[in-house]
Amino acid sequence: MPKAKYDTIYRDLKEKIETECFSYQELLPSEHTLVQEYGCSRNTVRRALAELASDGYVQPMQGKGVRNIFQPITQTSFTVGGIESFLESALRNHQKPRTKILQFAELETGEKISRRTGFPLGTQLFYLQRLRYLDDVPLILDHNYFLKELMPGLTPEIAEHSIYEYLEQTLGFTITTSKRTMTVERVTQVDETYLDMNDYNCMAVITSQTFNADGIQFEYTQSRHRPDHFQFQDVAVRKKPG
Amino acid sequence: MPKAKYDTIYRDLKEKIETECFSYQELLPSEHTLVQEYGCSRNTVRRALAELASDGYVQPMQGKGVRNIFQPITQTSFTVGGIESFLESALRNHQKPRTKILQFAELETGEKISRRTGFPLGTQLFYLQRLRYLDDVPLILDHNYFLKELMPGLTPEIAEHSIYEYLEQTLGFTITTSKRTMTVERVTQVDETYLDMNDYNCMAVITSQTFNADGIQFEYTQSRHRPDHFQFQDVAVRKKPG
DNA sequence: AATTTCAACATGTTTAAACAAATTTAGGGG
DNA sequence: CCCCTAAATTTGTTTAAACATGTTGAAATT
Secondary structure (H helix, E strand, O other): OOOOHHHHHHHHHHHHHHOOOOOOOOEOOOHHHHHHHHOOOHHHHHHHHHHHHHOOOEEEEOOOEEEEOOOOOOOOOEEEOOOOOHHHHHHHOOOOEEEEEEEEEEEEOOHHHHHHHOOOOOOEEEEEEEEEEEOOEEEEEEEEEEEHHHOOOOOHHHHHHOHHHHHHHHOOOOEEEEEEEEEEEEOOHHHHHHOOOOOOOEEEEEEEEEEEOOOOEEEEEEEEEOHHHEEEEEEEEOOOOO | OOOOHHHHHHHHHHHHHHOOOOOOOOEOOOHHHHHHHHOOOHHHHHHHHHHHHHOOOEEEEOOOEEEEOOOOOOOOOEEEOOOOOHHHHHHHOOOOEEEEEEEEEEEEOOHHHHHHHOOOOOOEEEEEEEEEEEOOEEEEEEEEEEEHHHOOOOOHHHHHHOHHHHHHHHOOOOEEEEEEEEEEEEOOHHHHHHOOOOOOOEEEEEEEEEEEOOOOEEEEEEEEEOHHHEEEEEEEEOOOOO
16 A cells, blocks of 8 residues: 555646646646645655656656656557556456466476576476466467465466465565566467467567565566567656766 | 766666676665765665666665665677667667668658657658668668657768767757557568568567657657567566555 | 846755664563 | 564655756846
């Protein structure tokens, strides 16, 4: 439950922007005004504005003001954004999620898997293969490696629903950082077996290493998406060369 | 040239992490210690640490300390990260860049292009088609739309070198925010003409809208990459649901 | 009328201080 | 030795204030 003031202000402004209380290119109220509106210090307002800027919602301009540069997106396919479970993404995309467990195994990392996944050598892992349906169409094939030590009670039943929900709700886990790599790879035998690839010979692949609040990597996942239902979104801010 | 204190500290710590002055999973010096080391206030240190955290370099843990979670990456293909020109990316990837202009034209946005690119209707644009070579192999096909009003002096010669360098160095332009979308699309006739696709029938496509410091969108680009030489990297931070 | 100057206002950076919340450490008592 | 407690340490949030830097517009000057 984030009850921090800056977070409240951030969410409030974010919603106002999304519901177009400010039109595209319009200036937001000045920091001074917001301070009075929200009854807080300037730093707190600035923190909220900084988050909106890193979301690509606004652009602060020294001496001028803060400009709204949010444009609603027309999403036609499955959109990946921040760290989300499949369940959360599906709901946000207004699609019906379903998961089928293809494999549920345990293993210990050898040299090769260790280097690929980032887990130390000799670590006990769960290995899962999961087929993800959206509106009853199989679109995503997940290969998951989870750190067994942190979730010894993991079962196929949990994995069929939502592992993230289990970790956060049941185990009181906090998920924080995820390092992701997007590539395009050739279709494999397994892909073709479970997904209707039409005649696509490529997959959109996201590999991710995810860390908990203690900075421990607890997950390595390769998520293989059918190309025609995949979209990844991102906002980047330019850092001056130096 | 960022001469801000927090930026200096940020860069210093970043380099120390990259050169493994701190080993993986090790705690950084406490904020208190860093304050004394750098001779500044705690807020300034914290700002530098916050940036490192958003880069996925460190993980702050309340009551415990700040943990180094940086792992050097093994990059075998062309890696896309923040906002960078092709020239900058090529140098960072240690590859020899070359650009061939395929088209250089001017146009005015109609209904269709306006909706697709995000430029207002009736805007004067430059349209460019550029083929990008890395180590003399054609790998990327760019379709650029630039706001003519902000760079009336643009020429094919400039476009062959680096438009970003021209904008920043010559025009004193500041590039700030870029909203990007990653998708996988079918190969087109044009792709096949200029790139050696082997028998890939897909392209990795990045479309981006880029804004200057005044919050004005000055660029819309579709960048089509050959799949076997494409990699996109990203660090995401989980926000608590609420 | 055009230009310069300056005051007002906007965001950007930095410091200082206080308190909150989580964790670790050190001691003391059993 | 174990357990509990309290103190010390660490990061998280908020406020206040001062100064820097960039922009704007109005007043004063030319």
